[in-house]
Amino acid sequence: MPGQRILLSHGEGGKKSRDLIRKIIAKRFENPILSPLFDSGLLGRLDGEIAFTTDGYVVTPAIFPGGDIGRLAVCGTLNDLSVCGARPVAISCALILEEGFPVETLETILDSMKTAAAEGDVVVACGDTKVVEKGSADGIFITTSGVGIACGGWRPAPENVRPGDRIILTGTMGDHQAAVLIARNRLELAAEILSDVAPLSSMLLDVLSAFGGSVRFMRDPTRGGVGVSLNEMAESSRARIVLDESRLPVAEAVRGVCEILGFDPIYLANEGKALLIVDGKSADPIIETLRKARYGRNAAVIGKVTEGPPGVLMKTVIGGLRAVDYPVGDQLPRIC
Amino acid sequence: MPGQRILLSHGEGGKKSRDLIRKIIAKRFENPILSPLFDSGLLGRLDGEIAFTTDGYVVTPAIFPGGDIGRLAVCGTLNDLSVCGARPVAISCALILEEGFPVETLETILDSMKTAAAEGDVVVACGDTKVVEKGSADGIFITTSGVGIACGGWRPAPENVRPGDRIILTGTMGDHQAAVLIARNRLELAAEILSDVAPLSSMLLDVLSAFGGSVRFMRDPTRGGVGVSLNEMAESSRARIVLDESRLPVAEAVRGVCEILGFDPIYLANEGKALLIVDGKSADPIIETLRKARYGRNAAVIGKVTEGPPGVLMKTVIGGLRAVDYPVGDQLPRIC
Numbered sequence A, B: 001m002p003g004q005r006i007l008l009s010h011g012e013g014g015k016k017s018r019d020l021i022r023k024i025i026a027k028r029f030e031n032p033i034l035s036p037l038f039d040s041g042l043l044g045r046l047d048g049e050i051a052f053t054t055d056g057y058v059v060t061p062a063i064f065p066g067g068d069i070g071r072l073a074v075c076g077t078l079n080d081l082s083v084c085g086a087r088p089v090a091i092s093c094a095l096i097l098e099e100g101f102p103v104e105t106l107e108t109i110l111d112s113m114k115t116a117a118a119e120g121d122v123v124v125a126c127g128d129t130k131v132v133e134k135g136s137a138d139g140i141f142i143t144t145s146g147v148g149i150a151c152g153g154w155r156p157a158p159e160n161v162r163p164g165d166r167i168i169l170t171g172t173m174g175d176h177q178a179a180v181l182i183a184r185n186r187l188e189l190a191a192e193i194l195s196d197v198a199p200l201s202s203m204l205l206d207v208l209s210a211f212g213g214s215v216r217f218m219r220d221p222t223r224g225g226v227g228v229s230l231n232e233m234a235e236s237s238r239a240r241i242v243l244d245e246s247r248l249p250v251a252e253a254v255r256g257v258c259e260i261l262g263f264d265p266i267y268l269a270n271e272g273k274a275l276l277i278v279d280g281k282s283a284d285p286i287i288e289t290l291r292k293a294r295y296g297r298n299a300a301v302i303g304k305v306t307e308g309p310p311g312v313l314m315k316t317v318i319g320g321l322r323a324v325d326y327p328v329g330d331q332l333p334r335i336c
Helices: A015-029 A069-082 A101-120 A173-186 A201-214 A225-237 A252-261 A280-292 B017-026 B069-082 B102-118 B175-185 B201-214 B224-237 B252-261 B280-292
Strands: A040-045 A049-057 A086-098 A125-132 A139-151 A168-169 A215-219 A240-244 A276-278 A299-304 A311-315 A321-323 B041-045 B049-057 B085-100 B124-131 B139-151 B166-169 B216-221 B241-244 B274-277 B302-305 B311-315 B321-323
Touching: A015 A101, A015 A125, A015 B124, A040 A086, A040 A125, A049 A069, A049 A086, A049 B085, A049 B139, A069 A086, A069 A101, A069 A201, A086 A101, A086 A201, A086 B139, A101 A125, A101 B049, A125 A168, A125 B224, A139 B049, A139 B139, A168 A280, A168 B321, A173 A252, A173 B252, A201 A280, A215 A225, A215 B241, A225 A240, A225 A276, A225 A311, A276 A280, A276 B224, A280 B201, B017 B102, B041 B085, B041 B241, B041 B252, B049 B069, B049 B241, B069 B085, B069 B139, B069 B201, B069 B216, B102 B124, B102 B139, B139 B280, B166 B280, B175 B201, B201 B216, B201 B274, B201 B280, B216 B224, B224 B241, B224 B252, B241 B274, B241 B321, B280 B302
Parallel strands: A049 B124, A086 A125, A125 B049, A240 A311, B085 B124, B241 B311
Antiparallel strands: A040 B049, A049 A139, A049 B041, A086 A139, A168 A276, A168 A299, A215 A276, A240 A299, A311 A321, B049 B139, B085 B139, B166 B274, B166 B302, B216 B274, B241 B302, B311 B321
């Protein structure tokens, strides 16, 4: 609907709300669970242990190189299920729209959600739409939740992490945040940087099917990047993680942006990557499996678990050993 | 934490985010599913058909007579599960906070969520917190999702609605929206009006356990009130609903506010009421059961299903018959 904008009356529960929901939103996600528009989506019986997750998305700009807030909202929730070993079954879509938001942009974002949901093989089972006055929100915020079924009984087992385990990262660091920063600062670069936003479910569930308990623990390094996620993993598994700086995969263009803007790629958000702590003996075959997947081509062993007090250290390229702590300085808001 | 305010750094994934999440948020909701702070809450096996729902809450003011956005966010999601016949099992809590929001107010709201979740007998299984710059949101927005298990296989059956069925409303109309309007307009009234925000799960599931398929279809008349919900119910069940104006329960004070502000209580939002379409023969015993419950004391039969084309009509107190359509004029934004 070119030129049309979201009005307050689109959120007030009357005819306009109904038209927006039916003709613009639910129409795109049409499926037998959503379509009756009951107050809940009825998923039927789910055989297995259930995982449940939620994330709010407030990224700015809402459309960035390589993706948009819609793709992000779907993939982020699918990935949160996947790193907990759950096959995504259904997601929800709750929109908060600012009065005046272009309907055409909303349609683009919903189309992205639809495409990402299809790629991740989930239905949108329920949703909600609220509209707030101009100035009371910034364009569009999306909160998605997800329900999944644990794959073959696997569950995160930080307590099983032990010295000799390897740390795997499924690809290059920082692409998402670098792409958002470039879009936000309107930087002109020679090399294009695209967000890595992608659904990892099928890749990670393939690894779990093949390697089960050899995979101890997984996280997706979003806000705070690999640096923060590894610190959290070290804490919950009481493990000492030693990274090998020379093995950390970073795209050349992202490294360049980090130098210009003064960021360390280890703290930049990723939206299509996972960190795995795996049994040392299985690391090579797991890397081989990951590299065959569309989103795992640059998977690498980036470090290992050693004896010693919990924490994250890095063996630098010049041979030193430095602590990788939580970031001290300010990162940036609204990256995801 | 008196005097403290939310900072952008509370949303950036570093130490401040971690402290906010652990010490202020997760601490309140502590339970074995949430506490490992994995990327998903692991609910275990759920035996039965699963219902899944979501709603965003943007009500202003965030604290109003009778409740706040926290209680609203929990009860709204519990009620969306309950009217679909599902016993709530777990909810999620996704916060979007504006930079500068008082931490003390956040704590009040989280305490309300905790109390409402305990009353509704659900755990908060997962959550997320984002912070946006001052001016990019209005204080606090909360999106909750819920997972529940269908009670004894009951499911909404609009297709079973038939002439002779009765329409039940579980209490007075419009209390929530009237309370919010009074708070927003700083009206001084002789009689206090409190929002009806409440979890209806136990009351509605008791009715379903006792009366099963005699209950055809339920909705909670939130945005757009009884008027809009009944129109949607008439549409999906292809039923002609005739209301009896003299039987519509409205508190005296709410009627007064409606006269002052020019609203029709039939279109005002409720947050602790349900509409039921039930088999005519079971209407009286269902009313009896409802009236024994804390939130059903004013339950009443307000109309019936008759032969004729789908729609909602009202037999007025002076004996006429008028159409109750979707509201034409503007309602008000941010009531829930």
